[in-house]
Amino acid sequence: MRSEKGIVPAIVVWGFVALLLLPAAAVALNGMTTEWDGTVLPTGFTTAWFHNLFEDPRMSQAILNSLLISTATLVLSALVAVPAVLAGHFYLPVLDRCLAVLVILPYAVPGIVLGLGLLRLYAGNFGIVLTGTPWILILAYVPLGASFYYVPMKNNLRAIPAREIFEAGYLVGASDLAIIRSIILPSIAPALIVGFVMNFALAISEFVYANLLVGGLFPTLQIFMNVLRGGSGHLLSGVIAIYFAILLIATSIVLWATRPKSAAEGQ
Amino acid sequence: MIQSASAGARLAAAIVAVPLLLLVLLFELLPLLAVLVNGFLHDGAFSFANHREILASAFQRNSFVNSVVLSLATSLIAVAASLPIGRALHTMPVRVQRIVMTYANFGANFTGFPIAFAFIILFGLSGSFTLLLAKAGLLGGFTIYSKTGLALVYCYFQIPLALMLVFPALDAITPDIEEASRLMGASRFSFWTRIVLPILLPSLVGSFVLLFANAMGTYATAFALAGGNANLVTIRIGELVAGDVFSDPNLADALATLLVVALAVPIAIERLIARRGDRDAQ
Secondary structure, three states, X not given: OOOOOOHHHHHHHHHXXXXXXXXXXXXXXXXXXXXXXXXXXXXXXXXXXXXXXXXXXXXXXXXXXXXXXXXXXXXXXXXXXXHHHHHXXXXXXXXXXXHHHHOXXXXXXXXXXXXXXXXXXXXXXXXXXXOOOHHHHHHHHHHHHHHHHHHHHHHHHXXXXXXXXXXXXXXXXXXXHHHHHHHHHHHOHHHHHHHHHHHHHHHHHOOHHHHHHXXXXXXXXXXXXXXXXXXXXXXXXXXXXXXXXXXXXXXXXXXXXXXOOOHHHHO | OOOOOOHHHHHHHHHHHHHHHHHHHHHHXXXXXXXXXXXXXXXXXXXXXXXXXXXXXXXXHHHHHHHHHHHHHHHHHHHHHHHHHHHHHHOOOHXXXXXXXXXXXXXXXXXXXXXXXXXHHHHOOOOHHHHHHHHOOOOOOOOOOOHHHHHHHHHHHHHHHHHHHHHHHXXXXXXXXXXXXXXXXXXXXXXXXXXXXXXXXXXXXXXXHHHHHHHXXXXXXXXXXXXXXXXXXXXXXXXXXXXXXXXXXXXXXXXXXXXXXXXXXXXXXXXXXXXXXXXHHO
């Protein structure tokens, strides 16, 4: 629905989007300037900082570590969260109510508190040492990111006439698993893609656990940013610009996955 | 739920849910429990000594006061800002709404270091905005490292989060309602104060509580911006754990316990009120 009073709302909305993107633009610009100190706009442009950055072995190590953790988190979270949400929605209403509460827990309990608890449990006090290894991050990111599957999946699932689909499937002799695999999963694909991307983005953006539980022993991109904080602002800008570029790609994938199927739906 | 699902299918469903529940238990619930229990241990015995120690220290108390003030202020600003932005977004095509909400989702969820550093570039001692403001004579005593600066950065993720929480509720303000209020001669101001706010109040309160919890729990952004200089609860906890001197680990747990309680109480009250509201509505 397009309103007649168009211009003011458009300014408000696009102004908001511009402000959201402003930090990313500033960092990218700073990463490409020779000198941006004491002037409103930068004075010269160079891509040298980016070259320097990629020659730094710590940088490639940090990117590699972050990609490893993010990919592992993405795979593990998909394997454990997607079946659980489907099981709750189709078969176990009790589980569904449980999940609805559990997924908001990370929003109610601060990361620093949970990180502290993880340190208490997995730093050897109980004979298990997971701190200092990437494993603790991968395992602990899955509960944090569960809401990124739960919310979009439930939105998609609620719009599906599940009973009709399953009854039609049973009539032709299909098993539950076959119905889920060939009908349900394809129709909630947008939600799944949103879940994958958001979990990947979570793992690549997370700082509190990474700093508290692993730190320099398996430095991620966020930890590398912390290391660079004291040094050249240009190098740090370069790292952050690369991070923002990854997030921008993630945003684009989400936008593409959730696009309306026909032009009519977009209006 | 499928009514006709067999017992075997339900059992299989329960089994596939186990790994997620196990991870939630081991890496979310038990850690939380460990913090709560450890906070009560003082010299190996169960006591409130740690909590008393924190409440008796002006420094620690101040960290709570600072966190609460910062969180209340930015949550209030965020809810207030999300209303006009949400209303404006409502008049836009669905396609635009989807794009804006996707950016808001990323803005709300992924902050920390990168955003803090971006703000330093823009508003730091020689940042472009600092220079512009100084030229316009509007700078005053503002620095990005101050409490006001911290509030500015918090707003960067609080406003998108508020928009995500408030925007769906704005569906309740239909064009009919707006039309009716106009026909009855309501001013713009009374439309907002006597119609929009009362209708949205329950969801605004709910959003406010979540925003408050979000701000209270923020660590990475504050740490990246001000290091240990910002006297906030989360910074103090982080310092007690990761600082050079790990003087009293149970003190960190006790501080964390107080933080959890400070968040659980408003959330519980809000839930209770919301549930009563739902019952009354039926």
